[in-house]
Amino acid sequence: MSLDDVYREVVMDHYQNPRHHGHLEHPTLTVGLHNPSCGDELHLDVLVDEDGIVRDAAFEGQGCSISMAAASMFIDRVRGKKLEEARRIAESFKDLLRRREADRSLLGDLEALEGVSRFPARVKCATLVMNAFEQAIDRIEEGGDHK
Amino acid sequence: MNPVALRSEFPLLRRYENGKRLCYVDSAATSQKPQVVLDAVRRYYVEDNANVHRGVYDLAARATQDYEDARAEVAGLVHAEPEEIVFTRGTTESLNLLALSYGGQALGPGTNVVTSPAEHHSNLLPWQQVALRRGAELRFVELDEAGQVTPDAVAAVVDGGTRVVALAHVSNVMGTVTDVGAIAAIAHRAGAILAVDGAQSVPHMPMDVRQLGIDFLAFSGHKMCGPTGIGALYGRRELLAGMSPVYYGGEMIEEVTLTSATFKEAPWRFEGGTPNIAGAVGMGAAARFLQEVGLSEIHRHETELANAAADGLRRIEGVTVYGPEGHRESGVVTFNIDGVHAHDVATALDQHGVCVRAGHHCCQPLMRRLGAASTARASFYLYNDAEDVRQLLAAVQATKEFFRRVAG
Ligand SMILES: Cc1ncc(COP(=O)(O)O)c(C=O)c1O
Numbered sequence: 148m149s150l151d152d153v154y155r156e157v158v159m160d161h162y163q164n165p166r167h168h169g170h171l172e173h174p175t176l177t178v179g180l181h182n183p184s185c186g187d188e189l190h191l192d193v194l195v196d197e198d199g200i201v202r203d204a205a206f207e208g209q210g211c212s213i214s215m216a217a218a219s220m221f222i223d224r225v226r227g228k229k230l231e232e233a234r235r236i237a238e239s240f241k242d243l244l245r246r247r248e249a250d251r252s253l254l255g256d257l258e259a260l261e262g263v264s265r266f267p268a269r270v271k272c273a274t275l276v277m278n279a280f281e282q283a284i285d286r287i288e289e290g291g292d293h294k
Numbered sequence: 295m296n297p298v299a300l301r302s303e304f305p306l307l308r309r310y311e312n313g314k315r316l317c318y319v320d321s322a323a324t325s326q327k328p329q330v331v332l333d334a335v336r337r338y339y340v341e342d343n344a345n346v347h348r349g350v351y352d353l354a355a356r357a358t359q360d361y362e363d364a365r366a367e368v369a370g371l372v373h374a375e376p377e378e379i380v381f382t383r384g385t386t387e388s389l390n391l392l393a394l395s396y397g398g399q400a401l402g403p404g405t406n407v408v409t410s411p412a413e414h415h416s417n418l419l420p421w422q423q424v425a426l427r428r429g430a431e432l433r434f435v436e437l438d439e440a441g442q443v444t445p446d447a448v449a450a451v452v453d454g455g456t457r458v459v460a461l462a463h464v465s466n467v468m469g470t471v472t473d474v475g476a477i478a479a480i481a482h483r484a485g486a487i488l489a490v491d492g493a494q495s496v497p498h499m500p501m502d503v504r505q506l507g508i509d510f511l512a513f514s515g516h517k518m519c520g521p522t523g524i525g526a527l528y529g530r531r532e533l534l535a536g537m538s539p540v541y542y543g544g545e546m547i548e549e550v551t552l553t554s555a556t557f558k559e560a561p562w563r564f565e566g567g568t569p570n571i572a573g574a575v576g577m578g579a580a581a582r583f584l585q586e587v588g589l590s591e592i593h594r595h596e597t598e599l600a601n602a603a604a605d606g607l608r609r610i611e612g613v614t615v616y617g618p619e620g621h622r623e624s625g626v627v628t629f630n631i632d633g634v635h636a637h638d639v640a641t642a643l644d645q646h647g648v649c650v651r652a653g654h655h656c657c658q659p660l661m662r663r664l665g666a667a668s669t670a671r672a673s674f675y676l677y678n679d680a681e682d683v684r685q686l687l688a689a690v691q692a693t694k695e696f697f698r699r700v701a702g
Contacts, residue, residue, distance in 0.1 A: 149645070150641070150642055150645055150696060151700070153641070154638070154696070154697070154700045155700075156700065159700050159701045162701075163701060186653050186654035186661070186667050186668050188667075209667045209668075210635065210637075210667075211635035211636075211637035211638050211668075212634075212635055212638050213637075213638070266641055268641070269637070269641060272637065
């Protein structure tokens with residue numbers, strides 16, 4: 148295990164050049180998550196249409212390279228996907244980090260974060276965006292409100 | 295003092311992490327434990343274990359004696375009387391106990407508590423919450439340029455309504471030392487008491503509550519080479535005597551009827567239930583150990599290492615060091631590698647066997663002020679040596695280069 152396994156080129160690229168950074172004009176829902184143990188902060192805007200497709204998402208926050216890169220990569224991956232599929236992506240990514248059998252075909256760039264699983268103290272950095280996303284879509288589905 | 299010999303008294307420091315000599319520079323979070331403390335805890339369980347203040351048999355008398363001897367050792371460390379030391383679970387519980395009991399009685403509408411924006415959450419929240427409940431005001435001292443609490447700034451906000459001034463002696467973020475002696479005089483002139491969070495000072499420097507005029511002092515066993523789960527609240531005798539208990543139950547009572555009760559004297563009335571006897575024994579052994587090494591010596595040694603580390607870090611291009619430009623008065627050095635988040639720094643340093651803290655250090659308001667959401671913090675103690683400084687500096691240099699490389 149070495150640092151190079153975590154701080155891969157793609158990871159640092161997403162950290163330094165985050166995709167989908169900022170805010171959406173008309174999000175269906177916004178979730179703010181705060182990781183009190185380390186001070187990381189993440190705001191996630193999600194836009195879901197009537198057909199349950201994630202039309203767009205954007206994030207803003209403060210955090211380490213892993214949490215910020217994961218947010219950028221994750222949004223890249225779920226845009227245009229149906230909610231169920233987006234959930235499966237989130238689940239597979241969590242499986243990867245917990246070193247369980249994961250459906251890698253769903254993960255795209257996110258697979259580059261596999262090395263984080265070797266650093267247990269940092270797994271929560273990588274999953275921050277997933278937790279925000281799951282909260283957002285839970286609430287959207289509960290509300291049934293896709294305005 | 296011979297730091298190399300001292301290091302060998304701490305079994306855990308013989309370990310290797312990631313194949314590297316362990317460079318443990320996170321003692322502000324918790325300290326390592328010397329063999330004498332481990333032995334004292336073990337000896338207590340093997341030879342004297344029984345409940346305290348209860349049994350008639352000799353074994354119980356020995357357990358009680360061990361517990362009360364530990365109280366005397368801890369009292370000696372801060373130049374208090376044994377009856378002025380309440381055993382708690384740590385600084386956090388000490389400050390909560392104080393805020394609930396003393397604060398609950400002394401605060402109300404028209405009164406205020408003076409504290410600072412640089413406090414650890416455990417010296418902010420108990421006062422914030424009791425003030426809210428009692429309708430009292432919480433006032434904040436203005437920090438100076440260096441993030442320090444000065445006596446003048448305290449004098450500027452204290453008035454006739456002030457009942458409590460609550461401040462840390464040494465900041466766990468910046469390592470700055472507050473002049474609590476001068477502040478005690480200001481508080482007393484206004485008719486207020488001074489409560490000091492000594493979590494980062496008692497383990498590291500000589501402490502004399504009488505000489506400084508401190509009314510209450512909270513500290514933790516685990517930060518002073520003792521076990522976790524034990525700490526103390528020093529309270530001036532007359533003040534403790536006037537305070538109501540917070541926890542009710544066994545051990546702390548004199549006489550109980552179904553509808554009323556009377557309570558033991560301080561400090562026992564604050565120690566409801568079976569206490570952490572083994573923890574107290576360990577903390578007592580730690581207090582003795584620190585005094586044998588000498589607190590002036592410890593303070594001189596660790597500030598020397600912190601100053602060397604701060605100088606070395608400043609010389610690494612692309613590293614920002616927080617806190618005083620000049621001489622440091624404590625073993626704490628806070629820094630960042632520019633463009634690299636502190637968590638990434640800490641993960642990378644760990645690969646070199648270096649343990650530092652990264653984050654907001656339980657002090658979000660101060661961090662906002664510094665404009666750094668997160669910093670890395672190295673904190674030195676009696677078992678660190680010049681090799682630890684070298685290892686830290688080399689690891690920071692390598693970490694900086696690593697991130698330069700991967701971040702193109
Ligand atoms: C200044 C300060 N106050 C209070 C505390 C809380 O101590 P404990 O967690 O032992 O209760 C700490 C520990 O980090 C501290 O550094």
